[in-house]
Amino acid sequence: xxxxxxxxxxxxxxxxxxxxxxxxxSTIITHGMPFPQNLDTARAVEAEVRRAxxxxxxxxxxxxxxxxxxxxxxxxxxxxxxxxxxxxxxDLAVCLARGGTGSTTVAATMICAARAGIAVFAxxxxxxxxxxxxxxxxxxxDLQELAQTPVTVVxxxxxxxxxxxxxxEVLETLGVPVIAFGQDAFPAFWSRDSGLGAPLRLDDPGRIxxxxxMRARLGLPGGQLVANPIPEKDEIPAARLAPLIxxxxxxxxxxxxxxxxxxxFLLQTLHDLTEGQxxxxxxxxxxxxxxxxxxxAAAMAAATPAA
Ligand code: PSU
Ligand code: MN
Numbered sequence: 228x229x230x231x232x233x234x235x236x237x238x239x240x241x242x243x244x245x246x247x248x249x250x251x252x253s254t255i256i257t258h259g260m261p262f263p264q265n266l267d268t269a270r271a272v273e274a275e276v277r278r279a280x281x282x283x284x285x286x287x288x289x290x291x292x293x294x295x296x297x298x299x300x301x302x303x304x305x306x307x308x309x310x311x312x313x314x315x316x317x318d319l320a321v322c323l324a325r326g327g328t329g330s331t332t333v334a335a336t337m338i339c340a341a342r343a344g345i346a347v348f349a350x351x352x353x354x355x356x357x358x359x360x361x362x363x364x365x366x367x368x369d370l371q372e373l374a375q376t377p378v379t380v381v382x383x384x385x386x387x388x389x390x391x392x393x394x395x396e397v398l399e400t401l402g403v404p405v406i407a408f409g410q411d412a413f414p415a416f417w418s419r420d421s422g423l424g425a426p427l428r429l430d431d432p433g434r435i436x437x438x439x440x441m442r443a444r445l446g447l448p449g450g451q452l453v454a455n456p457i458p459e460k461d462e463i464p465a466a467r468l469a470p471l472i473x474x475x476x477x478x479x480x481x482x483x484x485x486x487x488x489x490x491x492f493l494l495q496t497l498h499d500l501t502e503g504q505x506x507x508x509x510x511x512x513x514x515x516x517x518x519x520x521x522x523x524a525a526a527m528a529a530a531t532p533a534a
Pocket of ligand 2: 366487
């Protein structure tokens with residue numbers, strides 16, 4: 228992977244010593260939250276990973292290179308940027324070939340993390356099957372990525388703006404383990420309970436690490452989705468959000484929002500409709516995911532001999 232991937236010195240050193248490292252994505256920074264909360268959150272998430280005993284590696288493409296671990300000034304540049312492209316599996320190579328700059332979605336972050344040798348990644352919520360996908364065919368590339376790239380992704384479920392039953396069905400078809408942490412229900416991002424059961428449940432970060440390693444031993448491609456419910460004190464009840472999500476959806480359709488712009492538009496609209504409450508919850512759930520990811524990475528490091 229030579230010069231294409233540039234690891235921050237701290238990340239390279241931790242990996243050489245077999246210490247736990249947690250990958251973090253950057254689309255949540257450029258397209259998921261407004262400035263300056265995006266920058267504050269990115270910094271707080273990194274601090275949370277450290278507090279939990281792992282080294283954070285925020286991933287983005289800058290100047291035509293995959294950066295794994297961003298020094299403070301680069302993180303700030305990205306958070307302030309209005310030009311950064313939202314990169315998924317389809318765009319990553321073109322952006323690199325052009326020498327461009329972009330933030331990585333869950334799918335692209337998984338690819339970069341795997342190439343860099345990082346197995347655990349924390350985000351807010353994965354993309355999934357959008358409502359109305361039977362007409363639009365809008366299904367996030369995040370789902371396919373989970374089926375082929377060996378990274379354990381810790382998220383608060385899939386975003387509640389999605390069609391969650393269809394998202395779970397597609398994940399099952401693709402053979403992706405969907406593991407709820409510490410509860411039976413599949414969480415719904417801002418809320419702890421989507422009303423749907425999760426296919427699998429584990430209560431111990433060590434077991435989640437063991438399941439990841441077991442998949443590799445079986446020769447199965449792909450990763451795992453760990454669905455970590457938002458802390459109780461931070462959640463927004465699903466019933467309160469339901470009509471607002473419907474309203475945001477109607478607005479998106481009326482404005483002709485399609486493709487990559489859909490998720491950022493819905494998140495921003497819900498932020499406005501709740502006077503910022505969804506953003507506060509989003510920040511809380513990402514921090515919670517960072518903590519669990521660090522624990523899983525620590526368990527994985529303990530179980531894996533240093534290279
Ligand atoms: N988690 C958040 N906010 C976000 C995202 C995740 O709390 O904005 C981003 C991730 O990068 C994810 C993307 O991959 O949303 C989904 O985009 P799409 O639906 O276009 O695939
Ligand atoms: Mn999409």
